[in-house]
Amino acid sequence: MEKITVDYQSCDKLVDFLKKHPVPEDKEEPTKINLPEDVTKNFYLALVAICHQTTPMTGPALQGTVDGTFLRGWDYLRAAMLKATANDNSIVYPASLSKITDKTLSGIIKGDDGKGEISNLEERVRLLNDMGSKMQQSGAGSVQQLFEKSEGHIDNYGEKKGLYELLSEFEAYSDPVKKKSSYFLSLMKNQGFWNYSDEENLLPVVDYHEIRIALRLGTVKINDEELRSKLANKQEVTWQDDIDIRSGVQKALVYVAKESGLGHSKLHYFLWNLSRNCCNRDSPHCSSHGGKCALPQRYVQLGQEIGSVSCLFSPFCESSGKEGKLFDHVVKTHYY
Template sequence: MSTSRVFIDYKACVSVAEKFRELTIRRENYFNEKYFPPTNEPRELVLGYFTAIVAIDHRTSTPVSEYRATISGVVYKGSDLLHYLGSREYLRNPEYFSAENLSKLSLSEFNRVFSYGSVSLWDAGVRVLLLRDLGRKVLNTYGDFTSLFNVTNISEFKDRLKVFRAYEDPVEKKIFLLAKFLKGRSLLSFTDPENYQVPVDNHLTRIALRLGIVRLTDYSFILKEIEVSPETDIEIRMKIRDAWKTISEISHKDPFLLDDFLWRFGRTICVKKKPSCKECVLKNACRAYELGTHIPEHTFTLTWYY
């Protein structure tokens, strides 16, 4: 796929940014004990939890399997189920997320924590390898997570994380998701907020394509659900990341705050099938709403990047 097929529509970015200027966006609660470790836990253990859980926070469902379970009458799916089960294990045994334990994690131990009944992750073996890689490299290079995160700026934060297989995505989805969590929990502070980016996943991609802030000269491969190459996926998501950065700068909403809104919005309003356009606060700046055609995100299934 050549670069001429994907481009940023800056006029659309301005229109969308003006809508965001009018919105009051709330921060997500990164202290919700249903999904995250409790307040006042040891910093090393909480750093380990977030770094490990984000390392495996990618595709939880595929066209042939859904990661969804009903627990005590509540339905959890996708990332919510992953974080719920991870947090539950943290309360039982926070050392599960230590570098030492991760370095020798077995598939059976992984499935014990992140499966529920007959529901399991489709690529559990891959996630185990990612966690082992994380644990071993932390131990061998830094000794613990506290030393790993002895950083003051985003640039150094990124450089340290990219040595781990789980964090090698060129578009840096997991890197910026982790940065958002650690900043939100006051576990880290960064001196260069101008270098924040949104963590681009399928929700942020779908919303961007529908709004028209990123456009393609040919949408046929999306409509036909043709699996794209890693190079095409990276190209599209990088343009989308740049478009959201433009909107962030114009609207004066920082990328982490934007991501909180967009992730929630993509799961409840601008969903893949049958979006709730009547409830959409962005519809008057949305190309898809104007055209009456709601394309999904591109198809890229076999990845651990997002």
């Protein structure tokens, strides 16, 4: 038996739930972005390029206060970068990215109280430098030029390169499972900036929240005892195991998105929000939200409509209320 397999029976339980209930729209939580459109596109390109491992299994989580609001992970990074970009639009364009320094990025991340820190700062700077330099070398002054070069195609077509391949030339976007590029392309679509001629080729985003909830729901099974033990005990896995686990989760997501009719983006936002808020690493809300669930209101409303007082997936989740839940795997990567 393969080390990692998709469990289609468990996937079907999720599909049933998704077909029965009105899943809220896919959207970013409201963040006031008063940047010009082209700046916003390049802002997201730079932001997604360095958004990985913001809540590492070991080491400090990225969190802090920006403009008086306490935020964590992606929300914090987005708010801190947005503030810096609003002060100086040029920082997200290739000329600045190619030269950005540790000191500049660390200044951006510091937040209101000057205490915000991000892991692997030097590596993130290197990723931005690489992307800025390569864009400059190819004569692209903005990510919009990559879109125009692709003629709105996600995958390659004929002799021409699609957006996945164009983005993969940057180290930050070179993940074989295409996490960051799928996320960035979804953002561009959801913000109303880009439409794709071959939207069916946009793959689901697989991040660590989606891995954790897939492992716990049972939509993806780990059949190898040694690997399973590593996932239960927060031990580091190999580069290949990382790719295989994420590819398995991606395969399950493709199936669920298609069978439920939800589409990848709507499914991603639903699972991401539920996992991050309810199916968190150490105190999942299997039987109760415990009065401190930060699930966005539109998902809370769905819970109220169906009379749920805990995680929406409790009635059919294989791990609900059980000991020894699996965790998203530990791996050193800048892919997600």
